[in-house]
Amino acid sequence: MFPIRLTDHLDDDRTRIVPIAASGPLSHEVDDLSAEIAALAEGFGEAGEVRLLPRPLRRPNSVVLAGTGAGDEAGWRAAGAAVSRELRADEPLQVKLDGEVPPEAVRGLAEGLWLGGYRYRDGREDPRSAEVELISPAFSAYAESLALATASARAAWFARDLTNTPSSLKNPAWLSEELVGATAGHTGVEIRIRAGAELDRFGGLRAVGGGSVSPPCLVEMSWSPAGARTHVVLVGKGITFDSGGISIKTREGMKRMKIDMGGAAAVAAATLGAAELGLPVRVTALLPLAENAVGAAAFRPGDVITHYDGTTSESTNSDAEGRLVLADALGYAVAELDPDVIVDLATLTGANTVALGHRTAALYSHNDDLAAALAEAGRQAGEQMWRLPLADDYREYLRSDLADRHSSPARGAGSVVAALYLAEFLGDKADVWAHVDMAAPSWAETSELEISRGATGWGARTLLRYLERLSA
DSSP: OOOEEEESOOOTTSEEEEEEOSSSSOSSOOGGGHHHHHHHHTTOOOTTOEEEEEOTTSSSSEEEEEEOTTSSHHHHHHHHHHHHHHSOTTOOEEEEOOTTOOHHHHHHHHHHHHHHTOOOOSSSOOOOOSOEEEEOTTGGGGHHHHHHHHHHHHHHHHHHHHHHSOTTTOOHHHHHHHHHHHHHTSTTEEEEEEOGGGGTTOHHHHHHHTTSSSOOEEEEEEEOOTTOOOEEEEEEOEEEEEOOTTSOOOHHHHTTGGGGGHHHHHHHHHHHHHHHHTOSSEEEEEEEEEEEOOSTTOOOTTEEEEOTTSOEEEESOTTOOHHHHHHHHHHHHHHHTOOSEEEEEEOOOTHHHHHHOSSOEEEEESOHHHHHHHHHHHHHHTOOEEEOOOOGGGGGGGOOSSSSEESOOOSSOHHHHHHHHHHTTOGGGGGGEEEEEOTTTTEESSOBTTBOSEEOOTTHHHHHHHHHHHHO
16 A cells, blocks of 8 residues: 655645535644635535645645545545545645544544555556655654554455456465465464365355365464454355356356455455454454356255255255355354354345445344444444344245255345344354345445445455454
């Protein structure tokens, strides 16, 4: 990511950014520019609004007015993102902060600058490269905010990069190697990759990955700091491409299926972020990785699959594959890891979009406190979710004449029923589990504020905020 640094030095050769709230006076006065800015700022200040003030032959020779809306963290994040997108990538910037700016606003501004400046790093287009300076005589007060913003934005960039990578490159082996490389840069994070015979008990993962020439694997990443009192297990769906299998998708339905490992990318990124910040929370990330392909060895509609916990599922739709790999990972977590909290993230159902639109994830949990904590973390991070019910009335949809349960009943309430299916594998941990169906917000067709077109990295920032709150 491009550098952002704190300093008390004001350089008139750099483009100046002036944050302005939607109501009230300017957030601060800027020397002899005050009159010019005040004249331009009337009626200005909505979050993400940007206005350029050219000043030929004067220093600085350009000033950018950036609206911060209500002046909260979200408004400052929007302002940073809009500025980052508006200006040239090689244009050095400076933001003069006054003593009234709270630390969370600085965090929002820095996150916005980085997130708005994101481009997929495929060698063709570089993201913003010029340094940004945050100017304040009390700059040491913002050091922690900048460190938190750095970890959060880095997590989102990492998740976006992994998810944007085309599936011609991104198979389970490639993705696991990328995670090994990323883990090597974080002291205290361990990684284990299970493949081949080590997956004998993971019947869902083996079934889903069986039709591909790229075999499946299970990645387990662990951050175990000394003194940690809480163990959080994060599970992320990791389908590196989803053709639908024998229940094949349409061409339109397949076009974006490189993103079907967005949940795995988010939980991996959040785990690395926790290590970067040194959070005193034990985190284990489980990433079941597979390509759901059409092939001679692909699993069939009507197959009965035996999971890690020994129970069975009848699957009549090979395009409902994500819940099968998650079921194995959840069963493993309950049997082997003794978690205090389990959260799974998955691009699981199109029904998420039908119910909540393109911006909002569906949240499920039996635990009111856990659901509230995750929703609040999402609100702070700018990633919204809405809690939907785990309706007992729909459990009958899972009934099977051949197996312990049916994994893919075609009877409506798709996102809810998928969550109810996953709940079957929680055993005595059902009351400490939450499921987030983030199929809808994992991709954006257009760039807007801190969201760039393409993979959004949704969930990485929310999970990191949640882990921060646990360690507070």
